Amino acid sequence: VEGARAGQVLVDFSSLEPAATREMAAELERRTGVHWIDAPVSGGTPGAEAGTLAIMAGGREEDVERVRPVLAHLGQRLTRMGEVGAGQVTKVCNQMIVACNALVIAEVVALAEKAGVDASLLAPALAGGFADSRPLQILAPQMAESCFEPVKWHVRTLLKDLDTATRLSREEGSATPMSGLAAQLMRLHGSQGNLERDPATLIELYREEHP
Known part of the structure; x- marks a missing residue:
């Protein structure tokens, strides 16, 4: 977390346990003020290469909307499923x-x-x-x-x-x-x-x- 600043948003594309995701997100925000979005994807290698992944996100609504323009380059669909952990x-x-x-x-x-x-x-x-x-x-x-x-x-x-x-x-x-x-x-x-x-x-x- 070195170099992290309050107001930044971390987007995690990995597939993790929902409970572990919530714990890490809470700890990161407590220590740095950085907000977490869990954004696992579906579509495999072909979807990644074509930019047509389905992205399922968990996090604050305003944070998801903030990164939506960036994630639009990676996937054809970004859906906010709820708070942190909902994507997982x-x-x-x-x-x-x-x-x-x-x-x-x-x-x-x-x-x-x-x-x-x-x-x-x-x-x-x-x-x-x-x-x-x-x-x-x-x-x-x-x-x-x-x-x-x-x-x-x-x-x-x-x-x-x-x-x-x-x-x-x-x-x-x-x-x-x-x-x-x-x-x-x-x-x-x-x-x-x-x-x-x-x-x-x-x-x-x-x-x-x-x-």
């Missing part, structure tokens, strides 16, 4: 959906293959329907073709976020059984040497022979 809670929700989605897509691809369907046609066949999503369009073709390189993101990251979701749900007394099961499956896959591999490799969980 929203990112947890985002990652719960992404992780569960990835596992369901793996189930679907494996089922289609075993039922004699050309799984490479799933993504185009479902495009535009209620089941469509960006993860479906990205992961289903990769899974169907066993194309796991280059690694675009990591199983480790999804597992970390699911563990954060589990802790947050306990703190808030909110039931998250789907994400709890997703965490178990993700941990199993990671324990088989896949932590640094792409989540498209989740298909391998379902291609194994089961009695």
